[in-house]
Amino acid sequence: xxxxxxxIATQTLGSATATITFSSIAASWTDLRLSLVGSVTSAxxxxxxxxxxxSSGGPYSGTYLGGDGTTASSTRYTSSNEIPINGINTGGTxxxxxxxxxxxxxxxxTYKTCLIEISHDRNGSGFVERAxxxxxxxxAITSVTITLNSGNMAxxxxxxLYGIKAA
Amino acid sequence: MANTYTLIQAQTLASxxxxxxxxxxxxxxxxxxxxVSARRAEAGRQDLLIKPNNxxxxxxxxxIQGSGAAATxxxxxxxxxxxxxxxxxxxxxxxxFCNAEFYMPNYAGSANKPSGTFGVGENNATTAYIVGNAxxxxxxxxxxxxxxxLASGTFDTGSSFYLYGIKNS
Numbered sequence: 001x002x003x004x005x006x007x008i009a010t011q012t013l014g015s016a017t018a019t020i021t022f023s024s025i026a027a028s029w030t031d032l033r034l035s036l037v038g039s040v041t042s043a044x045x046x047x048x049x050x051x052x053x054x055s056s057g058g059p060y061s062g063t064y065l066g067g068d069g070t071t072a073s074s075t076r077y078t079s080s081n082e083i084p085i086n087g088i089n090t091g092g093t094x095x096x097x098x099x100x101x102x103x104x105x106x107x108x109x110t111y112k113t114c115l116i117e118i119s120h121d122r123n124g125s126g127f128v129e130r131a132x133x134x135x136x137x138x139x140a141i142t143s144v145t146i147t148l149n150s151g152n153m154a155x156x157x158x159x160x161l162y163g164i165k166a167a
Numbered sequence: 168m169a170n171t172y173t174l175i176q177a178q179t180l181a182s183x184x185x186x187x188x189x190x191x192x193x194x195x196x197x198x199x200x201x202x203v204s205a206r207r208a209e210a211g212r213q214d215l216l217i218k219p220n221n222x223x224x225x226x227x228x229x230x231i232q233g234s235g236a237a238a239t240x241x242x243x244x245x246x247x248x249x250x251x252x253x254x255x256x257x258x259x260x261x262x263x264f265c266n267a268e269f270y271m272p273n274y275a276g277s278a279n280k281p282s283g284t285f286g287v288g289e290n291n292a293t294t295a296y297i298v299g300n301a302x303x304x305x306x307x308x309x310x311x312x313x314x315x316x317l318a319s320g321t322f323d324t325g326s327s328f329y330l331y332g333i334k335n336s
Contacts, residue, residue, distance in 0.1 A: 072231050
């Protein structure tokens with residue numbers, strides 16, 4: 001059986017870093033899956049996802065459903081310069097967080113949709129979010145950038161990009 | 168490049184069972200994924216309980232769920248990982264099973280282990296649930312087994328459980 005779920009690249013941070021980029025992504029797969037597990041150095045920050053380095057012109061939109069253990073909430077954003085991933089807190093090494101993002105038909109010529117699952121329980125507090133993001137571009141995705149709106153990703157944080165083939 | 172999404176073990180129930188156990192999970196992967204299709208053999212919708220290393224006291228969680236009428240969020244601590252309300256029962260539409268995916272990265276490491284679950288229990292009735300759950304297992308040892316059960320009752324015949332391992336290199 002052919003390989004249908006392959007690691008394209010993995011980055012584990014040796015020191016605190018603000019940005020992780022996966023570049024030169026080949027068009028060899030059907031979908032992409034991005035996973036990240038780790039922690040950040042600033043409280044109440046957000047991850048930002050961007051594709052192909054695009055950070056202007058407001059091409060991103062999305063809808064999310066989240067919960068903090070007490071209150072459920074849902075918010076939309078439009079004409080954004082990034083896809084935000086909410087609810088991250090410092091956590092440190094004792095309460096790491098992780099998220100998965102599936103990016104569908106990333107090499108096609110239609111707009112690109114991604115499904116985001118962020119999980120960050122901290123034993124007494126926490127946040128869970130399930131969200132959809134849209135990049136209004138017909139270009140194939142050749143790079144994915146993960147960054148923060150403040151602070152850094154901590155040393156030891158690991159991000160992996162997988163390629164998934166439909167056949 | 169090698170395929171890195173590997174089936175470790177599959178279990179499909181030939182008769183109702185109170186629990187399902189995956190044991191002797193090798194530490195050779197980076198992450199593990201558990202995919203569940205399950206139904207309760209008795210009346211009354213139930214919670215799915217996930218117990219890494221059969222631990223029932225060192226897991227906490229934050230969940231978000233929608234019932235078709237309202238969205239709520241709640242937290243749990245010092246218990247099993249609890250995926251609330253997603254297991255359909257015998258007093259719901261026949262042949263409807265929940266579907267859930269549980270993902271735990273770095274399961275073989277020595278640090279506390281975050282995990283996430285996304286589950287649904289659609290049944291073509293007035294109330295059904297979609298649940299997202301973030302969990303933290305404060306377990307320092309590698310996860311070598313996972314036990315699944317209901318808060319009460321048994322998994323019905325035909326319920327299936329698949330454990331996969333993922334390598335990131």
